[in-house]
Ligand code: ADP
């Protein structure tokens with residue numbers, strides 16, 4: 001549906017984004033994950049034709065949106081990172097104002113305002129001035145503005161930064177709902193890996209202006225080594241239990257910290273049976289045994305040597 005080809009943006013001597021290749025398929029939720037300064041907003045601004053790229057192209061149904069930006073503006077809703085609302089107007093008045101910019105009017109505009117207020121859960125606060133809203137409510141209204149012209153694709157730039165957990169969950173659920181019920185294609189930008197992991201079908205990981213990895217959650221996690229980490233909690237770590245684990249030929253590493261024993265084994269081995277056998281032999285009481293699944297945070301760390309939040 002939307003294709004981004006070798007897109008770059010240079011500010012002065014420095015590339016904010018370089019050689020970006022991405023595609024969005026209809027009905028997908030795509031994640032763009034990366035730390036602050038990675039180039040996410042720059043990439044989004046180029047593909048929504050707000051910023052002119054230094055080089056590269058964006059194609060909507062095979063037509064360049066850089067040459068014909070009006071086509072993409074019609075089907076695209078953008079939720080900017082910075083909230084853009086009139087705080088001295090009510091929620092409804094903001095929607096009317098921005099609706100008119102989208103050239104909506106009369107009964108159609110009225111109906112869209114009703115629908116959008118419902119979608120963002122602000123129907124009962126419609127008459128209230130935006131300056132009385134919480135950060136989360138402002139965010140929701142900011143999303144509402146992007147939904148007014150009923151776009152096929154919505155792009156959200158870090159829509160949950162600095163808001164309370166309840167509003168955050170509401171926004172995440174709204175994204176899921178828009179995708180499921182309306183088949184809306186979503187490009188979701190964030191530096192929170194949990195959000196991207198929860199929402200997205202496919203993920204692009206960005207760092208220092210480059211896409212450094214892409215794929216489904218499973219594909220990205222497969223970048224990590226072929227090992228599993230097993231966390232064992234015991235009532236008391238006894239020496240014999242640790243020795244039995246260390247002596248096992250499939251075990252690569254054993255770490256002990258108080259009552260937590262961490263064991264690293266190749267992915268293909270199931271160590272559960274042996275663990276309970278060793279516990280019995282050594283008289284160790286097991287509290288819990290679990291395989292620790294790798295997170296996207298681990299993937300980022302593996303690829304860059306840095307944590308996402310740094
Ligand atoms: P992100 O959204 O991932 O936090 P940005 O796209 O905002 O990252 O920024 C990427 C890099 O480009 C940063 O180093 C930022 O300082 C730089 N940058 C972004 N916009 C401009 C601009 N208008 N002029 C100069 N440098 C910019």
Ligand code: MG
Pocket residue numbers: 040041042081157158
């Ligand atoms: Mg940004």
